[in-house]
Amino acid sequence: MPAHSDSIRSKEAPTTVFFTLGTLLLIAAGLSFLAWGMVGVITGPLLPETIADFALTGTQAGLVFFAWSGAFSIGSFASKPLLERMSPTTLLGFTTAMAAIISIGLFATDRFVIYAAAFAMLGIVGGATFTITHTLIGQTFSHRRVSALGMLDVVFSVGNLLAPVMVVALLAQGFDWQLPFALFAALFIVLAAFFGALSWMQRNDPGISSQKSSETDVGRTGRAEGLIALSLASFSLGWLEWGHNVWLVTYAIETGRINDLARFGHVTFLAGMITARLSAIALNDRMQTIWALRMLFVLVIGGSLSLSYVHTDMAYLVGTFAMGAGMGALFPIFLGRAMNIDPSRSSTFSIIMIVSLSIGGQFASLSIGALADALGITTAFLVNGVFVMVLVASFEAFRRGNIPCPT
Structure with missing residues (x-):
């Protein structure tokens, strides 16, 4: 810093x-x-x-x-x-x-x-x-x-x-x-x-240190390709989180779920996210291991497939919880990983992730709505699968291009 x-x-x-x-x-x-x-x-x-x-x-x-x-x-x-x-x-x-x-x-x-x-x-x-x-x-x-x-x-x-x-x-x-x-x-x-x-x-306690960190001390995340990969992962995360927050209930009703169940599915989505975030607190860096990350990605992919292609009540509830559990801890994991690699750029990584998340959420709320008007919400929701793949691929590129995750 x-x-x-x-x-x-x-x-x-x-x-x-x-x-x-x-x-x-x-x-x-x-x-x-x-x-x-x-x-x-x-x-x-x-x-x-x-x-x-x-x-x-x-x-x-x-x-x-x-x-x-x-x-x-x-x-x-x-x-x-x-x-x-x-x-x-x-x-x-x-x-x-x-x-x-x-x-x-x-x-x-x-x-x-x-x-x-x-x-x-x-x-x-x-x-x-x-x-x-x-x-x-x-x-x-x-x-x-x-x-x-x-x-x-x-x-x-x-x-x-x-x-x-x-x-x-x-x-x-x-x-x-x-x-x-x-x-x-x-x-x-x-x-x-x-x-x-x-x-x-x-300011008044001698136990406080004033650490200096050089902005010229560029870690590998400071390279353009690393920042682009982190930005793409964050954009996709924002798209998926806000796309589901805004359109999940409407999509569920359109695919045959009753109103109360559709809204309860949004609750299970949020419950999955909170469960993942509590797990991140308890497990700390163990959430950054290769196998933990891939397990989260499996949950996201499985939840997306369940929501998109298996239109039953149980698949809807399981899929929403899996999506939430897979995505909920990714923000602190991504940001913590970037900070571990190059602490001198903590503020830069936070800015990149916050802005990319925000833009991804805005694009999701508008784009899914526009596609729903043109093609129907069921078809529009399938676009989320593209961003699931972008999320996984971009963070995998970020991980491989930098210091390996702890194992």
Whole structure:
């Protein structure tokens, strides 16, 4: 990392009364990802109220998601030069404080233009926060990168699940639909203070090291072919994850599943993803062994074939769980592997993966919809099989072109 990134040697992290500083950083990062997990999906549960309150068309309402996801990629890119000048922990204090201010604006505004612009700004801050956090946690927990990154994925998923529950509970009690943003603002204020305190502890504790890493020290993942392979794998992962999140239920109903079973299949898909992420926390680098990776790829391929060609209720449930279990841990595995090969480019790898995932998800939601209009959703869903093959082939190319996975 750059000279000002104030990383922590996890084996030598200074201790507080109860926790090491590294543990406190992981707790703060986890709470931050929990909050961002809720923010990231809140537009869906609030969509009916948003449309009604602002008198929107469906197209206008859809702009909120695209403003968010596009800005997320911009924020991820923008974080890299900041990481060269400031401590990641200090930066997280700033980005979290900005998120609090923007959330207050989302709570208070009664104009859609301001609402959409604020969501775009929140996306920029969110993208920067993700890359900064991945960089900080990946370097702090250099011996347990996959576990630490997997933990962030798990709490982010929990945030995804909590958001609709929170919306239902608040609306059932008669609260205004914009109240969740006030609650987010309060949480972000607490987290900004938490990161501020941790930044102060880093600057004043002699146990903190200021490691320097040369940007000229190019690891093999810095080569264009390695970055392209990682980007293709991430794009395919984004396509498959969001293609299923958006279109799975519609596809299941079209192929003969009843509505309740179709929706339950989405639950089994998410359950598979969370199961895989919990496994990544427990197994750490063992998830990067050749056989573990190939087992995950077998689950993805098998799940895709089951969903596409065996149209029974059991095949649908087994296929959705297998797809989720195969894909759920791939992000921390891919990112942890890249960081292990070339730690000096942690932020670069995070940016590449976040942006590629985001673009893949956007292309999936639009392209599958367009193909469904032209050919039907059953035919359109078969395209996912192409991206399953691209996912496996591109990461295999990335693996073979760099230091071998642990065995």
